[in-house]
Amino acid sequence: MTNHAQAVPRPSQQVTLTIFFGGPSNERNISLDSARTLYDSVRKKLAETNITLVFISRDTQFFRLDPKWIYSNTIEDFEHLPHQPLQADALNRLIKESDVLCPIVHGAYGEDGQLSARFEAQGRQAYLGSPPAGLATTLNKQQTVAAIAERGFPTVPNALITAAAWAEDAARERERAWHQVPGDTLNQRIVKPNRAGSSDGVSLSGVDTFDEAVTRALAFGDEVLVEQRIEGREFSLIVLQDQDDSIVPLAPTGIAIAESDTDPNQDNLYTRNKKYMPGAGARHQTPLAGPAELLQRMRTQAVDLFQALGLRDWARFDGFLSDDGTIIWSDLNGIPGCGLDSFLFQQAALFGMRHADVFSLLITRAAAREGRRLDFSDALGEDPASRRRVAVIGGGATSERHVSRMSWFNVTQKLAALQQYRIHTIYLDAEEAFWEVPAFVALQHTVDEIEAVLADVDAYQRAVPLVQTWRGTHFAGYAGDVAAHNFAPRRLKLADFPARFDFVFLALHGGIGENGTMQRRLDQLGLPYNGSSSQVAGLCMDKQATNQKCREFAIPGFEAPGQHLVARNDLIVELSRYADLDAADLETLTQRLPELIAAEQRVTDPLFQRWAKAVVRWAAGLQATLQSDQGLVLKPKADGCSSGVLVSRQPEHQLPIFLLFMMAGRDRIPQYLLYPKVTDRELFIALPRFDEILVEQMLAGADPETFMEMTIGVIGTRGKITAFYPSETLAQTDVLSLDEKFNKGMGVNLTPPPALDAAAVASIRARLAAYADQLGIEGYARIDVMYRPDSDTLYLIEVNNLPGLTSATIIYTQALVTPEFALKPAEFLDELIQLGFARQA
Structure with a gap:
């Protein structure tokens, strides 16, 4: 191995970084989301040309990926495109020559240590995360439980069923597991894959559904773990290592599942959908409610387990807290999910750390293992006073408020990463009051959690001194002042905005955000904003009015349903x-x-x-x-x-x-x-x-292939609108759900549609731009249509004046792959701001 050691720190702009993501597991799209967050957080700290993205396919082939595709919602969005696999010599050279390697592969091939072992076979230690042995243990749930028991901590009773044993004699294995593992109060057990994450394949089973539960779990691997269901509060705790190798647990997050009023048979498990789709029924609380002594005991045990399992850099530990205060650890994750609003960043925000700070620390640690000293001294640079002040507003009182929260936080993070503006995070509550909130509050997973903090600001503020004690002198150079980062949310009046802000970025969906009300109020205050004027916003919000306009405009090949x-x-x-x-x-x-x-x-x-x-x-x-x-x-x-x-x-x-x-x-x-x-x-x-x-008239015929649903973003000034490349949207049912549009890793969008040639794409874009121009759209919008290829006819579905801007939304990919724009998401958002300033001028 080449000796990379240097006597003096190297500036971050000189560091070469390779990010690996994907893999064969069902968590490949969660891996994409985590890798995207890492890339976005550091691309302005490092030279973008020094960051290499490597996608790993289901059959573990390695592909160098064009950075524009990292902003896709799913791997399936780009997997169908022609990609040339990296040959063994090219891959080995990349592994040897990169300063730091970042394996962000969840599940098999990443969390089982195989990828890290491949790095070590090339003589490398400068990779983020734990060594292969520690990862292999934590991905194997039964081995993890055994390791926890060795440390003398309470564990969950369990039994293992292999695919071979189940195939040989299912009745015997059912009997053995059912009697080996105690039931809960309803005589139910948890059945899960032994080596998988994100709650995939997990069931709460009674004896009559046990065979079905085992079959479901076996779809994710050849071993099934049957566990006792623990009655108690579920929690999750992030652990980080500091520069001096000290192990620092952050602040545990409590997890509660709301009772369903539409499904009395809901099992209340913390499923993937509840983890990643705000409003799906999970409620989180950071720090977990409880005495400081109890929280410290959890943190002390986490340090013990982190050491005992030979982990490194970071981890996420999940468990349950029983009513009598017993801590029961259940799952230890060697590569924690690091999506934009994950527990990692919520807990780190309490400690005064931003996304870029966390990754700067981890990258520095990895580099130091091969003697490199990196200079991330600008990681905590504050926004200069000369920068324009941008207020980003999210929340609201509509059915889309959870999606707005995702758009809102994503916009604030992407704009902050540009380091061009002073970003102010403004929450609009259900009573339409404005609050300026710190990052920790914005990182809450749902608007309900945000409003719970706002309803009891004192409780949040009481947690700050406790966290200051926990942090002590840790993370020096990578974390700001805890109290300053966790300022008390403050209520604002809209009339105060002109004195405090230069621009208002509306990340609201529905209601007063899209019907022209907010736009009219901002016009009265003389404040520029993103998107169209109040009159056009009101028009776009009205599906009947936009339908009638489509008929009036009579654009050839563009019609409206009855x-x-x-x-x-x-x-x-x-x-x-x-x-x-x-x-x-x-x-x-x-x-x-x-x-x-x-x-x-x-x-x-x-x-x-x-x-x-x-x-x-x-x-x-x-x-x-x-x-x-x-x-x-x-x-x-x-x-x-x-x-x-x-x-x-x-x-x-x-x-x-x-x-x-x-x-x-x-x-x-x-x-x-x-x-x-x-x-x-x-x-x-x-x-x-x-x-x-x-x-409305149903457009899709007896053969669903007759029609293609598409969504197309538009951008520009009034009368000079350009349409992006269209995206074909693939739905599980006859309508795209909120999950498919906005939940990470759920919806598949093909941009441009593979079945259309260049002439068809150009024609569709021209018709959409003409329609948007005649509507009077300014800045940007998203138009959804049905397209009938055999007659080359577009049919209007709806117009979105303030389209979703979550990390999963397709408009970012469209802005990147449309040749005349090629804008990354942060630069796309900046363009919307510039268009807003230009419209006011």
């Missing part, structure tokens, strides 16, 4: 024409909705059957009127991002229950109630408050 508008309060009147129903009947049905969730109850309930009969007849009449033989589309007249949208090929099955949820004022409906092929009981459709319902 629509019927019904006021919410008039729906029962329309339905009463087809059956004996009145408002009292509707009230009775909405009160009995919890029991009607069960299909057998709906079939046998006379009143619901009368309701269903009326809905089916009403829908049949609209299908005839709208010439919509294949079904109907229901959507709110003024909302977006898939909130309240139902694409129904089976109106007789879907509409009665959907409309009942809507009329009952529920904020969500599980997808499995509407789409039989959806087996994940946690996927849902968000339901905003419907004042007016649009019933």
Whole structure:
């Protein structure tokens, strides 16, 4: 191995870094998200040309990846493109010559130590994370439990079932495991893959569902672990090592699962969807509520386990806290998830560390193992006073507030990484009050968690001195002052904005953010903002108005589906024409909705059957009127991002229950109630408050391949709008869910659509730009359409004036791969700011 040691520190701009991500496991898209956060956090600290991205395929081939694809939501977005694999000699040369190697591969091949072992075979130690042996132990859940027991700590009783033993005699293995592992109060056990993460393949099983649970777990590996279900509070704790190798646990996060009012059979497990999709039912609290002595005991035990397992640099430890204060460690993760709003950064924010600070520390540690001293002295550089002040606003009171929170935090992080502005994080609460909040508050996973902090600011502030004590002198040079980073949230008035800020970046979705209200108020204050004027924003928010404009503009090859508008309060009147129903009947049905969730109850309930009969007849009449033989589309007249949208090929099955949820004022409906092929009981459709319902012509024919759903971003000044490359969006059902649009690693988008040639793409872009120009769009927007290739016809779905800007949104990829722009996400956001300043001027 070449000796890289240097006597003097090397500036960070000279450091070469290689980031490895992907891999064969089901966590490959979580790995993509983690790698993207690392890349984005350091690309302005290092020279971007010195950062190499290496994607590892399912069959463990290595590919050098163009950085523009790191901003895809899923690996499947770019995996179909032609990529030349790195040959063995080129890969070995890259491993030998990079200053620091960053294996961000979750699950198999990364967390089992195989990739780290490959580095060590090339004589390398300057890689981020633990040695192979420590990783191999932590990925094997049964070995982890054994290691915990060796340290004298309480563990979870368990039994291992191998695929071979299960195939040989399932009854014997079921009997053995069922009696070897105690049940919970309902005589249930946890069944999970022995070597997997992100709660994939995990079930809470009774004896009657045990075989199904084992089969599900075996899909993720050849070993299944059966565990006792622990009654207690779940928690997660991040551990970091400082420059001097001291082990520093951060602040444990408590995890609670809300009871479901739409699925009485929900198992309350902390699943992947609950981990990564805000609003899916998980609630977090950092630090975990409890006496300081208890929290310190957790931290002390974590140090012991970190040492005992031979871990290094970082880890995430998960466990349970029983009612009597017993700490039970369950899963130890050698490569913690490091997505933008992960526990790692939430807990680090309490310690005064930003994303770039955490990664600067870890990279410095890795380099030091081969004698290199790196200079990240600018890692804590504060924003110069001369920079323009940008207030980024997120939150709100709409059904899209959770998506807004994701967009909001992503925008603040990307703009901060540019080091061009002074970023102020402003939260709009449910009562439409403005709060300036520190990074820790913005890093809460849901708006409910944010508002819990705002409701009890004193509790948050009481945690600050405790964290100061824990941190002591650790992380010197990589962390700021704990109290300064965790200032008390302060309430602001909109009238104060002109004196405090130079620009307002709206990361709101729906409601006053998109209907023109905020734009009008900012115009009155003379403050520039992103996106279109108040008049155009109001127009774009109205799905009926944009549909009518599409007809008026008469752009060749661009049409609008037929629509019927019904006021919410008039729906029962329309339905009463087809059956004996009145408002009292509707009230009775909405009160009995919890029991009607069960299909057998709906079939046998006379009143619901009368309701269903009326809905089916009403829908049949609209299908005839709208010439919509294949079904109907229901959507709110003024909302977006898939909130309240139902694409129904089976109106007789879907509409009665959907409309009942809507009329009952529920904020969500599980997808499995509407789409039989959806087996994940946690996927849902968000339901905003419907004042007016649009019933729309179904465009997709009997053959779903006849139509292609696409989304296209547009950008520019008024009258000079350019459309990006379109993206084909692939949905699990007939409508893209919130999860597929905004949940990391869920939705697949192909940009541009592989089935379209360059001429078709150019024509689509031209039509979308013409439509956007005539609408009067300024800055940017996203337009969703259906496209029929055989007739080369576009059909409007909706226009989004403030499209989602989460890390998973496709508009970033479009801005990167459209040749005349080639803007990375942070630079794209900066362009939106410049367009906002130009519009005001």
